[in-house]
Amino acid sequence: MVKKNTCVFISGQGSNLENLILRSRDNFFPINIKLIISNNKNARGIYLAKKNSIPYIVVNTKLRTCDNQILRTLKKKKISLICLAGYMKIISKNFIKNFGKIIINIHPSLLPKYKGLNTFSRVLKNNEKKTGCTVHYVDEKLDNGQIIVQKSFHINSDDNEKTLKQKTQRLEHQIFPEAIIKLFRNI
Ligand code: GRF
Numbered sequence: 001m002v003k004k005n006t007c008v009f010i011s012g013q014g015s016n017l018e019n020l021i022l023r024s025r026d027n028f029f030p031i032n033i034k035l036i037i038s039n040n041k042n043a044r045g046i047y048l049a050k051k052n053s054i055p056y057i058v059v060n061t062k063l064r065t066c067d068n069q070i071l072r073t074l075k076k077k078k079i080s081l082i083c084l085a086g087y088m089k090i091i092s093k094n095f096i097k098n099f100g101k102i103i104i105n106i107h108p109s110l111l112p113k114y115k116g117l118n119t120f121s122r123v124l125k126n127n128e129k130k131t132g133c134t135v136h137y138v139d140e141k142l143d144n145g146q147i148i149v150q151k152s153f154h155i156n157s158d159d160n161e162k163t164l165k166q167k168t169q170r171l172e173h174q175i176f177p178e179a180i181i182k183l184f185r186n187i
Contacts, residue, residue: 004184006031006138007079009087010038016085016106019173021052024083029177030184034077036091037070039089067095074099083176084138085096093140102183103138105145106176108168111136115143120161120168130154131164133172135179149179 003024008017017036023029036049036056049056057073059066072084084091084105096103109119111134124133132152137145151171155164 001030001047001111003032004080005034005078005082006081007035007037007074008045008076008083008085010034010036010043010045010085011040011088012043012045012086014043014048015169015174016083016176017045018048020083020085020176021054023177027057029181031081031180035073035079038085039087041185044180047084061174067092067098071095071098081180082138083180087177090142091138091140096138096140104135104148104179104183105138105143106179107134107136107170108149108165108172109149110134111143120164123155123164124159124161126153131168133168133175136176140154147180149175151175 008020010017021033024031024033033054034056036045038045038056038058039061043057046056046058059070061138067157082099082102082103084103091103109115110130110132114122131151131152134150136143137148139145151174153167153171
């Protein structure tokens with residue numbers, strides 16, 4: 001199997017990145033992680049990059065030249081998939097167009113519900129009966145593109161933001177790899 005060269009964008013904890021690194025060691029998993037991009041030099045994901053000897057760059061999104069710097073590196077590394085895994089910046093329309101290949105994102109809610117931040121507190125405030133997570137294609141609008149995989153679970157009366165986050169992340173670690181497998185089965 002020829003694996004797709006993949007870049008993962010992160011800003012923080014990197015648990016989804018860690019999971020994808022593990023999965024990509026499997027010969028039958030369709031991607032290899034060739035690059036990690038972080039807009040936060042203190043992200044735990046940087047430690048994961050070093051530990052797994054994966055090239056990484058820390059970018060300063062305040063610089064006008066940032067998008068071009070990233071695009072040049074993606075081209076050099078022949079990246080054909082970007083996975084946004086907790087990347088706290090909006091990807092511009094121009095970037096999407098210039099990259100010209102697939103970009104996917106993982107979001108901790110049942111999209112189209114609860115786009116944006118603070119999903120768990122909003123879900124609880126609205127007394128939702130269930131919540132979950134979604135992997136979707138990225139377009140120029142926030143948390144908006146076509147859904148690839150979505151999974152839900154029931155919310156218990158004693159759930160709080162912390163338990164919802166834990167349960168959601170456990171599910172995220174299932175659906176991100178599932179979505180990637182589905183993606184390359186469909187192409
Ligand atoms: C995940 O919950 C993801 O849905 C959201 O940001 C979080 C990142 O978590 N977009 P991690 O950094 O992968 O642990």
